[in-house]
Amino acid sequence: xxxxPEDLPECMVFLLGKAYQKAHxxxxxxxxxxxxxxxxHLVLEGLWYDEGMTAAELCKxxxxxxxxxxxxxERMVDTGWIIKKPDPDDGRxxxxxxxxxxxxxxxxxxxxxxxxxxxILKKFTLEEQxxxxxxxxxxx
Numbered sequence: 001x002x003x004x005p006e007d008l009p010e011c012m013v014f015l016l017g018k019a020y021q022k023a024h025x026x027x028x029x030x031x032x033x034x035x036x037x038x039x040x041h042l043v044l045e046g047l048w049y050d051e052g053m054t055a056a057e058l059c060k061x062x063x064x065x066x067x068x069x070x071x072x073x074e075r076m077v078d079t080g081w082i083i084k085k086p087d088p089d090d091g092r093x094x095x096x097x098x099x100x101x102x103x104x105x106x107x108x109x110x111x112x113x114x115x116x117x118x119x120i121l122k123k124f125t126l127e128e129q130x131x132x133x134x135x136x137x138x139x140x
Contacts, residue, residue, distance in 0.1 A: 027116045034105065034112075035079065039064075039072050041109060044081065044102055048110075052095045054087075063140060 027038050036044075046062050047053065053061070059069050073096065076082045081102045087093035098106075121129045 023116070023120050026119065027113075030112045030116060031109075034109065036081070036109075037072075039068075040076055040081065041113065043069075043072060043076060044098060044106075044109060045113065047082065047096055047098045047102075048106060051097055054093055054095060058096060 024038055027041075031038065031041055042062055042064075043058065046058050050057075050061070055066065055069055055073060058064075059066050062069075073082065073084075077084055080099055083097045083099050084094045085097060087095050102109075121132070124132060
């Protein structure tokens, strides 16, 4: 068995990965009762932000690649979370909308995200929270 590098606990890739795993796993548990994944929740929030976007516009907003989004969007259509409608000006373009089901759950789902964020940040002072958010934004 090989020995782990001594600097592994200080490795940013390792630390960010572990932080992601913890935050993602906790939020996944919160969303399980709704039948949504973290990415599906992100799609809903994106559409609530700007209803009627195309898939390309949504991908740009969420910093998501089109291949990943395609499968997620199809599953969300199949499970009744979103609706695709042809653009009235160009029938070749599909616009994305949240369904009645999604809109009825909007406040609860946004509250779940807020609870997840609060849980992640609870160990930090307000100043540390603001700094962490700024630093993370600078990485993307």
